[in-house]
Amino acid sequence: MATLRKPSSKPSEIPQEAKSEDRKSSTVEDPPLAPPKLGIILPAAAAFFLPFFYLVFFHYQIDPDLRRSIAINAAMSFAAFIVAVRMIPVAARYVLRRNLFGYDINKKGTPQGAIKVPESLGIVIGFVYLVIAILFQHFNFTSDSNWLVEYNAALASICFMILLGFVDDVLDVPWRVKLLLPSFATLPLLMAYAGHTTIIIPKPLIQYVGAAVLDLGWIYKLYMGMLAVFCTNSINIHAGLNGLEIGQTVVISAAVLFHNVMQISASTDPEYQQAHAFSLYLVFPLLTTSLALLSYNWYPSSVFVGDTYTYFAGMTLAVVGILGHFSETLLLFFLPQVLNFLYSCPQLFKIIPCPRHRLPRFDPQTGLLTGTKDGTLVNLFLRLFGRCTEKTLCIKLLIFQALSCLLCFWLRHLLAGWYK
Template sequence: MATRRRPPSSSTSSAPPIADEVRSRDPKPSAAAEDPPLAPPKLGFVAAASALFFVPFFYLAFVHYPIEPDLRRSIAISVAMSFGGFLVALRMIPVAARYVLRRNLFGYDINKRGTPQGTVKVPESLGIVIGIVYLVIAILFQHFNFTSDSNWLVEYNAALACICFMILLGFVDDVLDIPWRVKLVLPSFAALPLLMAYAGHTSIIIPKPLIPYVGVPVLDLGWIYKLYMGMLAVFCTNSINIHAGLNGLEVGQTVVISAAVLIHNIMQIGASTDPEYKQAHAFSIYLVLPLLATSLALLSYNWYPSSVFVGDTYTYFAGMALAVVGILGHFSETLLLFFLPQVLNFLYSCPQLFKIIPCPRHRLPKFDPQTGLLTGTKDGTLVNLFLRLFGRCTERALCIKLLIFQAMACLLCFWLRYILAGWYK
């Protein structure tokens, strides 16, 4: 995550080992006395966002489309469990925040430097709470939906193993501050359980305008398809991690993409008559619903002004979860269209990421403490590009603009699918 500055370690580097042990064992009284409680969650904002996302979904799932009763029951159970996860995450975030502060896992908000808020210790790596709650929900859901001989159970557990592996690696990154060259390859290792357990098709449908040139309507890619799945996991995970730097941006983009994936899945279920196709998209719903619900809980604390930082734990977890959803739901092309802002940000960042031009540690805008406005720098990020194109603005206004752009990219994807249906594929 780019919006925090890690506390300097030089103050403890010269102390003997025994002093570190004493500080780590006896932090509780001073932490309770010095660190103020978290600001209350911004539930009004989250309630408005939830209504915007869930009302269309509930209408399509339970009113508009004639979905089978058993499938509706499974979706309803997933909705109920996800709401329970939202409540648990909402309660656990303040508790976990106190513990990470005691272990000096905190940062300072660089975009508020020079103001009183810029000196406040903000607990970070709170994505670990969301990841754990998500996994518990997803694991317990198996009891209500899958039998021991279900064909989907192996892939479902492999998907959860990938997500769990990525949460672990993300938390390790938050603690050890792993270099970028290592971060780029971590998701490829985390994706191995899914790649090894994947038993679905490895073929792609050739777009109709290209069939005369390819010669076949369906092309089997074999191992190349699995390689593509691994690369998709690497991209989704890192693209959310580098499209960051503002309060609420990492979680906000995940919420928007998850809502779009959720609506896309229910539309595909309602429009299809193929049972296997429906089950693939239902599988995707079961994984994305708890992601959306728990992310909304985190957003209530991470929205401007942020009370907690999500850390690389959350960005890695969210990226892997969305990649798994797209892979097992068999709509990776659509997922990449939902990720259009992240694709643009990655391409724009490539010269700095690959050291073609100098890349600072924090590619953030410049903050003016007198006016409270951000000014874009020459660093290659979508955050800075928006400031250069649309002028100086507050951090909150900039985040809203970027999330609107994210939503417009998702709407563009739905429009393209509608326009190209029947002609493209």
């Protein structure tokens, strides 16, 4: 996503009659939203879901009740995909009427660069996600379930983050405030967290620490809050291309799903299995609703996701990593985001000048992007591999994201039994 926003007019400046006429003319003049690119999304989704369901229902020995819950969650998540695909065009018309739109900077100087693109459509995905996640409680949790409190606390944090993200989209808050927003959103989760606060010391370090397990107490909760801050902001700053924000979320969510199923099958500890099942229940609807939004946001994008989506996606992934107790693995899945953040630090902390949009330069004559000196992975890829189109660059970055996730699985396999 690369936008140049147009501020909305103050309500007091427009007579009520003019507002009514404006709404009528918007209905007539607003161009119809381009249809979703399901021809691209559905085959890519099938390439993931077919092996995933094979592992769940045929390859791995999983408890029948747990398998039933996964099937219900999957069915509800696919329903969320259909609902989201239908709701996005409706919501796009409403946000356009309220002047919540942007212009695609990476297409400036071309006819596409002059089109009003609806902004902040992540609010639709967040709404559908929350409804599905809340309804799922009816099928999986009883009133006395030990996981119910943490499940609702997780949803409260995600809901809080969606609200703060939408506020950011509307008010355009400064960066120093953006860094603090996830800290407030994690409060429901941190206050309700009743899990362990211990960490397993890597075997090579036990002789130096003097214990195999270390209880961190409140420091562990501080770490959880910092992880949420990193996940939300790291997705938000690794952006600037059609499909990149959602694409990276889809790849990470797919990796988390595979990781959860593999860990469920590898353990006989019911508590450990439930922790990973808990993570799976939250990340499955994130993946399907994100695919729905990606069908509209893929190049050339007909909607923009806004900070609402990036904050929502980052918080959801942080929550599943925290409550699933695999935060180290999650950070490995976030390797491109970690590299992008470290590379961006000099500009983020004002050591060197930081422009509002750290985007590549677009040449309207050739349609190619050229990397600038700004510290982002997007610009670094262009400088390393040469100029290319926006779509090609996004695909390269998503391949790098997928390779990073595969590297994580390989490292876990390589270090199993030696590291922990």
